[in-house]
Amino acid sequence: MKGDRIYQLALKKALMDNADLNEVFALLMKAKKVSNYKAIYALGTWYLFGTHVKKDVYKAFELLLEAAENNIPEACFDIANSYEEGVGTVKDVNQAFVNYMKAALLGHKQSIYEVGRLYYYGIGVKKDKQLAKVWLDIANFYGISE
Incomplete structure (x- = not known):
């Protein structure tokens, strides 16, 4: 992926003791400019949590939506959660289900549980206890129970 070296350098610097977050932010922005969707996801989380x-x-x-549209599983999960809770967007449980499903199919394990939960309660999808x-x-196989 374009910008992976810059993104990896940002991660390395972020994990250092006394990390210079200004430098990390600048590196993430540089990676974002070349459409590195992992960096775009990282920046999205920075804005989400301050x-x-x-x-x-x-x-x-x-930012998270852009990363999710480009198949970053964690971004799909965060977008689903945003739609379910109405954070940064209008609450839309149908879009929450679609994005949890996408994240699950991309291998995001917590999303597997969330898809089951939504099927169980009929949130954003027709209730189906068998599919749930x-x-x-x-999810239980992967050790996820909530």
Whole structure:
């Protein structure tokens, strides 16, 4: 992926003792400029939680959505959660289900549980306890129970 070396350098620097977050942020922005979707996801989480930047759930949603549209599993999960809770966007349980499903199919394990939960309660999808059991059993196999 374009910008992976810059993104990896940002991660390495972020994990250092006394990390210079200004430098990390600059590296992530540089990687974002070449459409590195992992960096775009990382920046989205910074805005979502107010890490070194002013918290801005709308900016976070925009960045996370871009990463999710480019198949970053964690971004799909965060977008699903944003739609389910109405954080940075209008609450939309149908879109929450679609994005949890996408994240699950991309291998995001917590999303497997979430798909089962939504089927069980009929949130954003028709209630189906049999499908819920299948998804929840798979989640349980991976050690995820909530």
